[in-house]
Amino acid sequence: MRALLQRVHAASVSVEGETVGExxxxxxxxICAMQGDTAAMANQLAAKIAKLRIFKDAAGKMNLSLKDTGGDALIVSQFTLAADTSRGNRPGFSPAADPDEGRRLYEYFTNAVQSLGIKTANGVFGADMDVxxxxxxxxxxxxxxAA
Structure with a gap:
């Protein structure tokens, strides 16, 4: 699985002008599920994210995790993270999992993050979203x- 994390003060996602998660x-x-990804990979990624020390402590050092801070997670599916730009000028997305498997792993990943005690909000899988x-x-x- 592939994830791009952004530490935020606040974030929201809307579909057709309606906020669906914040x-x-x-x-x-x-988050993007790639071909060949498994539930075990989703669990591994969720655990890594929950423990990743990228939040500032009292001394201003990145020493605290999402779990340590009690922060929330807004999880948005983004198949374009699978972009293959090695040929030409138009990215290909064939490395991404097919839509049914992508949805299953996206939902599984969200549940894995929640099971670690982190409050989550979500976008809408496959929708055109404004973040x-x-x-x-x-x-x-x-x-x-995979790395």
Missing amino acids: IGPGLLIF TLTNAGPVTIWLDT
Whole structure:
């Protein structure tokens, strides 16, 4: 699985002008299931994200995790994270899982994050979404279970 994390003061996602998910301080997580990904990979990624020390402690050092801070996670599906730009100028997305498997793993990942005691909000799988965020830092981290 592939994830792009952004540490945020706040973030929201809307579909057709209606807010469907929003959080305060925490992480905006763009997530993509890739071909061959498994539930075990989703669990591994959820655990890594929950423990990743990218939030500031009292001394201003990135030493705290999402769990430590009690922050929330806004989880948004984004198949374009699977973009293959190695040929030509138009990205290909064949490395992404097929839509049914992508949805299953997206929902599984969300449940895995929730099971770690993190409050989550979500976008709508496969929808055309507008995402608004106030990036904190900025801090943006790329994670890939295949790497």
